[in-house]
Amino acid sequence: MAFIVAIDGPAGSGKGTITKTVGKKMNLINIDTGAMYRCVTLQIINEKIGLEETKKIEKLLDEIDIELKKIGDEDAFFLNGEDVTRKIREQEVNSMVSQVSHIPCVREKMVELQRKIAQNKDVIMEGRDIGTNVFPNADVKIYLDASAEERAKRRMKQNEEKGIVSSYDEILANILFRDNNDKTSSVAPLKQAEDAIYVDTTSLNIEEVTEKITKIILERREKAEKTTGNYDER
Numbered sequence: 001m002a003f004i005v006a007i008d009g010p011a012g013s014g015k016g017t018i019t020k021t022v023g024k025k026m027n028l029i030n031i032d033t034g035a036m037y038r039c040v041t042l043q044i045i046n047e048k049i050g051l052e053e054t055k056k057i058e059k060l061l062d063e064i065d066i067e068l069k070k071i072g073d074e075d076a077f078f079l080n081g082e083d084v085t086r087k088i089r090e091q092e093v094n095s096m097v098s099q100v101s102h103i104p105c106v107r108e109k110m111v112e113l114q115r116k117i118a119q120n121k122d123v124i125m126e127g128r129d130i131g132t133n134v135f136p137n138a139d140v141k142i143y144l145d146a147s148a149e150e151r152a153k154r155r156m157k158q159n160e161e162k163g164i165v166s167s168y169d170e171i172l173a174n175i176l177f178r179d180n181n182d183k184t185s186s187v188a189p190l191k192q193a194e195d196a197i198y199v200d201t202t203s204l205n206i207e208e209v210t211e212k213i214t215k216i217i218l219e220r221r222e223k224a225e226k227t228t229g230n231y232d233e234r
Helices: 015-026 033-046 054-063 091-101 103-117 130-134 148-161 168-184 205-228
Strands: 004-008 029-032 068-071 074-079 123-127 140-145 197-200
Touching: 004 015, 004 130, 015 029, 015 123, 015 205, 029 033, 029 074, 029 103, 029 205, 033 054, 033 068, 033 074, 033 091, 033 123, 054 103, 091 130, 091 168, 103 123, 103 130, 123 130, 130 140, 140 205, 148 168, 197 205
Parallel strands: 004 123, 004 140, 029 123, 140 197
Antiparallel strands: 068 074
């Protein structure tokens, strides 16, 4: 029986880190939806396609090949056979990914792919509309949040660790831009699902958030097991 954990929230709220950490801890398959949109964005940049060129984008989506592979303990993303794990985190992609993710045909294709990947699996998936759109019947829904300033500090630290040059002001401006874009989008806007548990991570470290999220999932798993009587604890 599949068990699905949906984690939504704004850019830089820690969704990626927490999803990866909790997934590994609880033996759940981590599907990084943000990286999938970043791969599409990178290919649009590579092919020099304008965001208004819908027909060309649709053709790109029909031909694109996105793969997630394990290299050691790390997740690596391959775009049409090329390892783009680092490239999809660079500023050029950062500045466009929010706009690309709002294009209806892109959203439709990625949601279709996400559902296909997760079929009959125990997964943890993060994004902006996982609990409201991709998996509205997810077993666990969590809305992860933090102040814009704290999110900018975290993204700045991540970039420094990856050797990506960026300024705090630039990152904060991009986060505020994405917040507005994501929350006002006409296509799957960012919002907390009615049955999602709200978790503010502003003053919490990774270990504290991991513990809190793990506890929530364990409680729901136990409840699911008692209800169905056939869920095997892993």
